[in-house]
Amino acid sequence: MTYQNMTIIITGASSGIGKAVSLALIPYKPKLVIVARRSDKLRETAEELDKANIDFLPIIGDVRNAEDRNKIIDLTLQEFGQIDVLINNAGIGKANLIVEQPEEEIDELLETNVKALIMLTRKNHPYHEKGRRRTHYQYFFILCFASSLPFCCLFRNKSSSENL
Numbered sequence: 001m002t003y004q005n006m007t008i009i010i011t012g013a014s015s016g017i018g019k020a021v022s023l024a025l026i027p028y029k030p031k032l033v034i035v036a037r038r039s040d041k042l043r044e045t046a047e048e049l050d051k052a053n054i055d056f057l058p059i060i061g062d063v064r065n066a067e068d069r070n071k072i073i074d075l076t077l078q079e080f081g082q083i084d085v086l087i088n089n090a091g092i093g094k095a096n097l098i099v100e101q102p103e104e105e106i107d108e109l110l111e112t113n114v115k116a117l118i119m120l121t122r123k124n125h126p127y128h129e130k131g132r133r134r135t136h137y138q139y140f141f142i143l144c145f146a147s148s149l150p151f152c153c154l155f156r157n158k159s160s161s162e163n164l
């Protein structure tokens with residue numbers, strides 16, 4: 001499978017894995033839509049893509065926000081006319097013991113790492129299905145649900161069940 005000229009949305013492209021994947025895609029010459037909240041950090045990814053002559057669209061947005069999710073899909077379609085691949089990478093990690101994790105952190109984890117990617121995928125799906133490259137469309141979920149939940153931090157170590 002080639003990603004040449006495909007339109008690829010990647011969330012969380014301002015740092016870490018999302019930035020690395022964006023840059024790793026350069027040789028395939030895709031049309032890239034890079035998304036994140038921090039404009040200064042996203043600009044750094046954008047500069048690298050620009051240097052490599054990649055056709056890209058930077059979108060400042062929070063995947064937890066429904067309007068921003070709509071903006072991601074709508075602006076991508078406006079700019080490139082289709083969506084071939086959605087890489088749901090934006091996510092956060094807040095390791096904590098289940099008995100200590102503040103409720104706001106649990107909400108933030110679930111909103112970002114679980115709900116946002118489901119909702120963005122749902123928003124995107126009709127365009128994938130109707131797209132002229134329908135046989136090619138792909139979703140990627142870079143985060144793992146287990147790492148998104150406070151429950152993975154139930155135990156500090158094997159013998160710490162007394163911490164519960």
Ligand SMILES: NC(=O)c1ccc[n+]([C@@H]2O[C@H](COP(=O)([O-])OP(=O)(O)OC[C@H]3O[C@@H](n4cnc5c(N)ncnc54)[C@H](OP(=O)(O)O)[C@@H]3O)[C@@H](O)[C@H]2O)c1
Pocket residue numbers: 011012013014015016017018035036037038039041061062063064089090091092093112113142143144147
């Ligand atoms: N690294 C690991 O060992 C590991 C292990 C398991 C799972 N993961 C998952 O892999 C993904 C990438 O991790 P990473 O290590 O590359 O983390 P990272 O360097 O912190 O990058 C996270 C990216 O997500 C973006 N982001 C976070 N919340 C967002 C929001 N509400 N809206 C839009 N963008 C948001 C951040 O950009 P802004 O802050 O600019 O918005 C950043 O670009 C995450 O989903 C993480 O949960 C990583």
